Amino acid sequence: MNELMTTAAENLRKNGFEVYTVATADEAKAMALSLIGGGWSVGVGGSMTIRQLGLVEALEEKGHNVWWHWTSPEEKPIVWNNARNADVYLASANALTRAGQLVNIDGTGNRVASMIHGPAAVLTVVGSQKIVEGGITAAIGRIKQAACPPNASRLGLNTPCAKEGKCDEANCGDDCMCRAITVTNRPLRGQRYIVILAEEAIGY
Numbered sequence: 001m002n003e004l005m006t007t008a009a010e011n012l013r014k015n016g017f018e019v020y021t022v023a024t025a026d027e028a029k030a031m032a033l034s035l036i037g038g039g040w041s042v043g044v045g046g047s048m049t050i051r052q053l054g055l056v057e058a059l060e061e062k063g064h065n066v067w068w069h070w071t072s073p074e075e076k077p078i079v080w081n082n083a084r085n086a087d088v089y090l091a092s093a094n095a096l097t098r099a100g101q102l103v104n105i106d107g108t109g110n111r112v113a114s115m116i117h118g119p120a121a122v123l124t125v126v127g128s129q130k131i132v133e134g135g136i137t138a139a140i141g142r143i144k145q146a147a148c149p150p151n152a153s154r155l156g157l158n159t160p161c162a163k164e165g166k167c168d169e170a171n172c173g174d175d176c177m178c179r180a181i182t183v184t185n186r187p188l189r190g191q192r193y194i195v196i197l198a199e200e201a202i203g204y
C-alpha cells in the first residue's frame with residue numbers, strides 16, 4: 001500500500017468513516033459481501049466499479065433483495081425510490097482526497113442523494129487510482145479527466161468529453177452529466193459509512 005493510500009485511509013478513519021484496505025478487486029468483493037448483513041435490502045448506484053466486481057449478481061445469489069436501475073431501466077423511478085429506502089446503499093466514489101473526503105459528480109442525482117440521505121448504511125468500494133494528492137479541486141479535475149470521458153462515451157452522450165476526450169464545460173449542452181457535485185467530509189449524522197479501499201484499480 002503506497003503512502004497516499006495509507007494517508008487517505010487514516011484520514012477517512014479520523015473523519016469517522018469505517019475503512020477497510022485490501023489489495024485486489026477480488027478481496028474488495030469478498031469484503032463487501034462479508035459486511036452486508038443477511039437479509040439486508042441493497043440499493044445500488046450507477047457504478048462501473050460495482051458492475052466490474054459482479055457484486056449485484058453475488059448478492060442476488062445470496063438471497064438479497066437488490067434494487068439497481070441498470071438491471072431494471074424500464075422501472076427507474078420505482079427502483080430509485082426503493083434503492084433510497086434500502087438497508088444499505090452500494091456505490092463507488094468518483095474521487096477521494098488525501099484528506100479523506102469523498103467527491104462525487106452526478107447528472108441525475110439519484111446516486112449522490114442516496115449516499116447522503118436515506119439508507120442507514122452506505123458502502124463504497126474505491127480503487128486506489130481514484131485517490132488524488134490534492135483537495136477538492138484536484139478531485140473534481142480527476143473526475144472530469146478520468147471518469148467523465150469514458151462514462152459519457154459509454155452512455156453515448158453528446159458532450160465534449162465524449163467526443164474529444166476532455167472536458168469543455170462552457171460548451172457542454174443538455175447531455176451534461178456534471179450537474180451536481182457532492183463532497184462528503186464525514187458520514188452524515190446517524191449514518192454508517194463504510195469505505196473499502198483497494199490497491200488494484202477498479203472502475204474509472
Ligand code: SF4
Nearest residue numbers: 148161167172177178
Ligand atoms: S462538464 Fe461536460 S464536458 Fe466536462 S466532464 Fe462534465 S459532461 Fe464532460
